[in-house]
Amino acid sequence: MTVVLAGIGADSTNVGALAPLYDDGTFxxxxxxxxxxxTRETETLGSWSLRYDDGVAADLTTRISPQPIHDGETTLTGEALESWPLHHDPNFEALTYGEHRTSGYVSRLRELExxxxxxxxxxxxxxxxxxxxxxxxxxFTVAxxxxxxxxxxxxxxxxILERHAENAHAKRARDGRLYLEDKTVVIVDxxxxxxxxxxxxIRLSEYYVREGNERAQYxxxxxxxxAWSVREGGANMMFKPAYRCAMSGPAFVDRVGVPGERA
Incomplete structure (x- = not known):
C-alpha cells in the first residue's frame, strides 16, 4: 500500500502569487x-470564485505568462487574463487528477492501486x-x-479519455490526441x-539554510x-517533488482526518 504526495496549485512561477491562508485556518x-x-474547461481565472473571500482567482495577480507562449516578455493582463482557462487539476469535485511530469510523478503515480x-x-x-x-x-482514495x-x-x-472525461488532460485532448503528444500521462480517478x-x-515544509547550501530553501x-514514512522524493521541497510514503491509504486517512470531518 502506498501514498503519493503531489505538488499542485497556483504559485509564483505560473500565476505570480500564492493562494492565501487566512488567520482562522481557512484557505x-x-x-x-x-x-x-x-479546452472544454469552462472555469477561468475570472470565474473561479474564492471560497472564503469576495473575489476570484484573477484578483490574486495582475499578469500571467501561460505556456507555451511563455517567453519572458509575452504577458496577459486585464480581460485576456480573466478569460484564460484554468487547468483544473486536481478536480476535487470529480475526484480526478492527471500528470505528465517525469521527475518522479509519472513513475510513482502509475504504481498506485x-x-x-x-x-x-x-x-x-x-x-x-x-x-x-x-x-x-x-x-483522495485511489479508485x-x-x-x-x-x-x-x-x-x-x-x-481512456472518454472514461475520464472530467480530467483536465482529457478536456484539452483533441481527436483522441493529448495536448502533449510526446508525454506519458497518468490519470488517477x-x-x-x-x-x-x-x-x-497541514504544513509540510520548513525554511532554513541546510548544510552544503548557501541559501535558505524549503x-x-x-x-x-x-511519521508518514516518506521513502522517495528527497528533502528539498523547492520544486514540488512527488513523495512516496510507505503507509497504507487507511492509515493515512486516520492520521490526517476525513475532509469535511476534520476537527
Whole structure:
C-alpha cells in the first residue's frame, strides 16, 4: 500500500502569487493556468470564485505568462487574463487528477492501486507578510489508474479519455490526441474518503539554510517524513517533488482526518 504526495496549485512561477491562508485556518485552492485556450474547461481565472473571500482567482495577480507562449516578455493582463482557462487539476469535485511530469510523478503515480491515496500539497501564504509554506490541502482514495503513452493505440487513447472525461488532460485532448503528444500521462480517478480540506491545511515544509547550501530553501519537515514514512522524493521541497510514503491509504486517512470531518 502506498501514498503519493503531489505538488499542485497556483504559485509564483505560473500565476505570480500564492493562494492565501487566512488567520482562522481557512484557505483558497487555485489551479494553475491552462497551457492552451483549446479546452472544454469552462472555469477561468475570472470565474473561479474564492471560497472564503469576495473575489476570484484573477484578483490574486495582475499578469500571467501561460505556456507555451511563455517567453519572458509575452504577458496577459486585464480581460485576456480573466478569460484564460484554468487547468483544473486536481478536480476535487470529480475526484480526478492527471500528470505528465517525469521527475518522479509519472513513475510513482502509475504504481498506485485501488485503496492507495494521492495527497495534494500547495504553497499558501498567510496574511500579514508571514513566510509562505507548503501545505497538504486535500487528498483522495485511489479508485482507478490509467496510463496513456505515446505508443498507446488511438482506439485505446480515446477509450481512456472518454472514461475520464472530467480530467483536465482529457478536456484539452483533441481527436483522441493529448495536448502533449510526446508525454506519458497518468490519470488517477478517486473515491471517498477524499476531497479538499475546508480548513487547517497541514504544513509540510520548513525554511532554513541546510548544510552544503548557501541559501535558505524549503525542506520537508523531519517529523512529517518520519511519521508518514516518506521513502522517495528527497528533502528539498523547492520544486514540488512527488513523495512516496510507505503507509497504507487507511492509515493515512486516520492520521490526517476525513475532509469535511476534520476537527
Amino acid at each position: 483558497e485552492y487555485v489551479p494553475i493556468p491552462e497551457k492552451t485556450r483549446e 485501488s485503496g492507495d491515496v494521492v495527497g495534494f500539497y500547495a504553497g499558501l501564504r498567510r496574511q500579514g507578510g508571514d513566510r509562505a509554506h507548503r501545505y497538504l490541502i486535500g487528498y 482507478e489508474v490509467a496510463t496513456i503513452t505515446p505508443e498507446t493505440p488511438r482506439a485505446d487513447r480515446e477509450r 478517486g473515491t471517498e474518503p477524499g476531497g479538499l480540506f475546508d480548513r487547517d491545511p 525542506y520537508l519537515r523531519d517529523d512529517v517524513a518520519s
